Amino acid sequence: MTSPDPVPGYTHDDPGLAPSPVSAADLKLLKASVLFGPADQQALRTAGEVLSGQIEQVLDVWYGFVGSHPHLLAYFSTPDGTPIDDYLARVRARFGHWIIDTCTRPYDERWLAYQHEIALRHTDVKKNLTDAADSVPLIPLRHIIAFVYPITATIRPFLAAGGHDDEQVDAMFQAWFKAVTLQVALWSQPYAGRAW
Amino acid sequence: MTSPDPVPGYTHDDPGLAPSPVSAADLKLLKASVLFGPADQQALRTAGEVLSGQIEQVLDVWYGFVGSHPHLLAYFSTPDGTPIDDYLARVRARFGHWIIDTCTRPYDERWLAYQHEIALRHTDVKKNLTDAADSVPLIPLRHIIAFVYPITATIRPFLAAGGHDDEQVDAMFQAWFKAVTLQVALWSQPYAGRAW
Ligand code: HEM
Ligand code: HEM
Numbered sequence: 046m047t048s049p050d051p052v053p054g055y056t057h058d059d060p061g062l063a064p065s066p067v068s069a070a071d072l073k074l075l076k077a078s079v080l081f082g083p084a085d086q087q088a089l090r091t092a093g094e095v096l097s098g099q100i101e102q103v104l105d106v107w108y109g110f111v112g113s114h115p116h117l118l119a120y121f122s123t124p125d126g127t128p129i130d131d132y133l134a135r136v137r138a139r140f141g142h143w144i145i146d147t148c149t150r151p152y153d154e155r156w157l158a159y160q161h162e163i164a165l166r167h168t169d170v171k172k173n174l175t176d177a178a179d180s181v182p183l184i185p186l187r188h189i190i191a192f193v194y195p196i197t198a199t200i201r202p203f204l205a206a207g208g209h210d211d212e213q214v215d216a217m218f219q220a221w222f223k224a225v226t227l228q229v230a231l232w233s234q235p236y237a238g239r240a241w
Numbered sequence: 242m243t244s245p246d247p248v249p250g251y252t253h254d255d256p257g258l259a260p261s262p263v264s265a266a267d268l269k270l271l272k273a274s275v276l277f278g279p280a281d282q283q284a285l286r287t288a289g290e291v292l293s294g295q296i297e298q299v300l301d302v303w304y305g306f307v308g309s310h311p312h313l314l315a316y317f318s319t320p321d322g323t324p325i326d327d328y329l330a331r332v333r334a335r336f337g338h339w340i341i342d343t344c345t346r347p348y349d350e351r352w353l354a355y356q357h358e359i360a361l362r363h364t365d366v367k368k369n370l371t372d373a374a375d376s377v378p379l380i381p382l383r384h385i386i387a388f389v390y391p392i393t394a395t396i397r398p399f400l401a402a403g404g405h406d407d408e409q410v411d412a413m414f415q416a417w418f419k420a421v422t423l424q425v426a427l428w429s430q431p432y433a434g435r436a437w
Contacts, residue, residue, distance in 0.1 A: 071383075074312045078387035080394075116270045168436065186433040187267075190426040191274035193389060194419050198276075223390050230386040236433045237382040240364065 052138045054175035057146065057159045064154065065161035067231060072157060079227050085220035086152075092217040093148030095207030096200075100141045106199050108137060120184050132178040147224050157231070164232035186236040193229050197222045248334045250371035253342065253355045260350065261357035263427060268353060275423050281416035288413040289344030291403030292396075296337045302395050304333060316380050328374040343420050353427070360428035382432040389425055393418045 056062055076082075096103065111117045112128075121136070122128045143163070150156050165171040169183040197218075204217045234241045252258055272278075292299065307313045308324075317332070318324045339359070346352050361367040365379040393414075400413045430437045 075383060075387050077310060078313065078384060079390040114273060117274065183436060186429050186437055187271060187426045188274060190386060190429055191271050191422060194275040194422045198415065198418070219394065222394070226387060226390045230383045233382050233386055233429070233432075236429075236436050240379060240432050241382055 052142050053135055055139050055142055056162065057142075057150075057155070062155070062158045062162060065157040065231075067157055067161065067234060069154065069157070072152065072231075075227055075230055076152070079223040079230075081220075081223045081227060084216070085223055088213075088216040088220035089148040089224060091207075091209070091213065092204055092221060093145055095204055095209070095217070096144055096148065099203050099206065100144055103144060103200065103203055104137055104141055107140070107196070108133070110195055110199070117188065120181060120188075122181070123179050124181055129178055129180060132173075132176050132180060135176045147221075147228070160228060160231045161234065163228075164235050167232060168235045170235060186233060189232060190229055193225055196225050248338050249331055251335050251338055252358065253338075253346075253351070258351070258354045258358060261353040261427075263353055263357065263430060265350065265353070268348065268427075271423055271426055272348070275419040275426075277416075277419045277423060280412070281419055284409075284412040284416035285344040285420060287403075287405070287409065288400055288417060289341055291400055291405070291413070292340055292344065295399050295402065296340055299340060299396065299399055300333055300337055303336070303392070304329070306391055306395070313384065316377060316384075318377070319375050320377055325374055325376060328369075328372050328376060331372045343417075343424070356424060356427045357430065359424075360431050363428060364431050366431060382429060385428060386425055389421055392421050 111121070115126075118128055119126065121133050146156075146159075162171070166175060167184045167189060172183050173180050200221050201214070201218050204221070205214045209217070307317070311322075314324055315322065317329050342352075342355075358367070362371060363380045363385060368379050369376050396417050397410070397414050400417070401410045405413070
């Protein structure tokens with residue numbers, strides 16, 4: 046995928062990206078556990094079209110949520126608690142890309158590899174490295190799991206803004222919920238080690 | 242709480258229950274992250290009334306889901322893959338109790354302590370002990386996180402069966418979604434250790 050406006054630190058298509066320790070077989074079972082099937086992939090394609098014109102507004106909501114909770118903003122801040130604007134801005138651009146990727150990418154080995162990269166960027170293995178940020182060393186797993194709720198619930202009005210009927214909006218919402226849950230399950234891998 | 246029909250292995254009110262390593266302050270922040278407030282507690286009370294007459298039907302759906310997926314049924318089976326009926330039945334009774342507890346218990350220190358006990362019962366620290374089951378040693382974290390989706394999505398028709406209007410059903414659903422997400426975040430504690 047080429048982009049007219051490359052996003053710093055976004056390495057989804059970097060040929061040097063390390064493969065994920067998660068196998069295609071593991072992914073298949075996780076998809077079964079969240080009931081993710083071809084209809085969800087289709088619904089996400091539509092969601093991608095609906096969301097593509099609203100990315101900044103979605104990010105405003107999510108960044109507003111983080112910014113208004115000191116226990117979350119801390120992870121975008123220096124160890125003494127000063128928010129790092131450049132870090133916030135650079136991650137925001139990648140977060141916007143992730144919304145579209147979640148809706149449009151095939152969930153294949155490359156996608157798995159970048160999922161693992163995103164996971165590591167939340168842990169002490171890789172947090173801060175991409176943006177040379179002087180921030181705290183890791184994001185505790187509990188907060189990542191808890192975020193399934195806000196990242197899912199807040200998307201609904203944006204999905205509904207495309208003029209689709211209730212049934213279609215609900216299909217997009219369910220697919221989004223499944224996709225977020227699936228990714229958080231993947232991202233827990235470096236946190237849980239052998240018990241993953 | 243006294244019950245005419247005690248559930249084997251259910252130790253929520255056991256005075257010997259060990260305290261949770263999760264503090265009340267941690268819980269407060271996690272509740273903020275999932276946007277859990279007094280209105281949700283209220284909606285869960287109503288959900289508890291609606292669900293109380295449908296527990297067996299809810300469990301039929303969940304056990305049907307587990308039973309139809311060999312990669313999930315494996316955790317209720319012997320290491321060579323034979324499902325253990327007695328184990329399935331005993332856990333089912335506690336699972337039913339958990340539905341009501343999620344809706345009606347105050348989320349206090351005792352509740353936190355039993356959350357930790359439930360967490361440990363999914364790990365190699367305590368799985369199988371309560372029921373003297375000859376099953377596999379632990380449930381991998383990824384499956385527990387993935388279950389947020391089915392455990393949340395499948396509850397909706399049961400919440401809608403109580404004759405409440407759409408807005409009330411949605412309030413109950415959102416509260417349930419938050420409560421399940423919150424508990425899975427808590428249950429990840431023994432899996433993630435210091436990175437929790
Ligand atoms: C459902 C849960 C979450 C989702 C979907 C999510 C999504 C993302 C995405 C897409 C990125 C950019 C990945 C890239 O570099 O391409 C990212 C990075 C980041 N996220 Fe999360 N995130 C979640 C939970 C959290 C939580 C709870 C926090 C804590 C406030 C957080 C803080 C951060 C930070 C600080 C970075 C930058 C990491 C770095 O240094 O590279 N995230 N997240
Ligand atoms: C949202 C995720 C989940 C929820 C809400 C949940 C809920 C529960 C509850 C309430 C209990 C009984 C706790 C007690 O002893 O009082 C339990 C035990 C158990 N669950 Fe889960 N569970 C989840 C994920 C899973 C998954 C993915 C599996 C794998 C199939 C699983 C398999 C088991 C087993 C085998 C036990 C018995 C553990 C023991 O030996 O004591 N659970 N679960």
